[in-house]
Amino acid sequence: GESVGLHLPTLSVQEGDNSIINCAYSNSASDYFIWYKQESGKGPQFIIDIRSNMDKRQGQRVTVLLNKTVKHLSLQIAATQPGDSAVYFCAETLVGGYQKVTFGTGTKLQVIP
Amino acid sequence: GAVVSQHPSWVICKSGTSVKIECRSLDFQATTMFWYRQFPKQSLMLMATSNEGSKATYEQGVEKDKFLINHASLTLSTLTVTSAHPEDSSFYICSAREGPQPDTQYFGPGTRLTVL
Numbered sequence: 382g383e384s385v386g387l388h389l390p391t392l393s394v395q396e397g398d399n400s401i402i403n404c405a406y407s408n409s410a411s412d413y414f415i416w417y418k419q420e421s422g423k424g425p426q427f428i429i430d431i432r433s434n435m436d437k438r439q440g441q442r443v444t445v446l447l448n449k450t451v452k453h454l455s456l457q458i459a460a461t462q463p464g465d466s467a468v469y470f471c472a473e474t475l476v477g478g479y480q481k482v483t484f485g486t487g488t489k490l491q492v493i494p
Numbered sequence: 495g496a497v498v499s500q501h502p503s504w505v506i507c508k509s510g511t512s513v514k515i516e517c518r519s520l521d522f523q524a525t526t527m528f529w530y531r532q533f534p535k536q537s538l539m540l541m542a543t544s545n546e547g548s549k550a551t552y553e554q555g556v557e558k559d560k561f562l563i564n565h566a567s568l569t570l571s572t573l574t575v576t577s578a579h580p581e582d583s584s585f586y587i588c589s590a591r592e593g594p595q596p597d598t599q600y601f602g603p604g605t606r607l608t609v610l
Contacts, residue, residue, distance in 0.1 A: 389535050413596050424498075424587050424601035425538065459515045470537060479526045479545075482589075482596055484538040 389468060391489040397490060400458040402488045404471030409452060411473035415482065416445055416456045418467045425484075428456070432476065458490075466492045496522050498590045500602040505577055508610055514574045515605045517588030523568035525588035529561075532585040532604075544571050578609040 394400045406414065407458050412433040417425035431438045431445045431454075444457040454471045468487040474480050497520040507513050523544050525527060525544050532540040544550040550563035560582075562574040571590075575582050586605045591596040 415596060417601075422585075422604070422606070424500075424589075424603045426601070427597070430597055476596065477594050479543075479591055479594050480596070481528060481538065481540055481543055482599060484530075486537050 383416075389487050389489045390455045391491060393491045393493055394461045395493050396463060397434075397460055400456075400461045400490060402458075402466070402469050402490065404454040404485050406452050406471060406473045406485060407455060408473055408483070411475060411483075413474050413476045414445070414447060414454055415474070415485075416443075417470045417472060418465075419470060419487070420467045433457070445468075448483075457488045460488075461492050463494055464477045466490055496520075496590075496592060496598075496600045498531075498600045499601040500586075500587065500588055500605050502605060503603065504606040504608075506608045506610065509567060509579050510577055512574055512576045514572055514579055515586055515588075515607075517571045517573070517590065517602055519569045519590040520599070522590070522592045524571075525568065526591040526593060527565055527571040528589040528591070528599075529563060529571075529573050530586060530587045530589065538587060542574075575607065578607070580609045583603070583607055583609045 415430045416428040419425045429440045443457045446455045470487045471485045472482045474482045501516045522574045529541045532538045541556045542552045542561045544565040547595045565571040588602045
């Protein structure tokens with residue numbers, strides 16, 4: 382059968398508040414990072430990406446911060462909405478050459494109405 | 495936008511049987527496709543990378559004779575789980591890459607496999 386499930390870290394946020402989801406990546410050579418959103422029973426959905434030559438990138442309601450010194454990524458979601466409830470994964474890879482994308486551990490975001 | 499489909503979306507089979515899962519890029523050509531497996535409350539684990547017209551590259555620990563991957567065209571890759579057992583029950587997700595850059599990679603909706 383399936384592995385005994387690990388429990389994903391959960392972040393509970395009040396609707397309208399800002400959310401910050403953190404991630405540590407493993408490969409210091411990685412130069413491209415992506416945040417994905419995965420709703421229950423669905424595949425991952427691209428949210429935002431950042432290259433290693435940047436330390437911040439903003440999208441619509443989302444901001445990604447990259448700290449290469451400590452191999453840390455964060456995803457900030459402004460004015461969190463119930464539709465933001467999902468599991469969020471950071472992922473790392475190398476730019477170019479069809480390199481594989483490696484997923485980090487996820488964080489479950491629960492938005493409290 | 496680029497769409498990747500998977501078929502079936504769920505399947506239940508008996509132990510010992512083989513199951514084939516299809517992954518299609520609907521509106522683009524994908525030279526490279528990736529297969530992931532995801533157990534409940536866990537992350538996606540890459541199983542293999544498949545390139546059109548050539549043999550798949552499997553990740554360490556993934557049995558290539560058990561998980562057969564065929565990427566016969568630029569829009570279709572298949573994963574066959576041979577002699578499935580209950581421990582193979584999982585959520586299988588494919589991903590198709592339109593170009594060399596990671597931001598051209600799109601994920602399918604996943605296939606839930608349950609082996610009885």
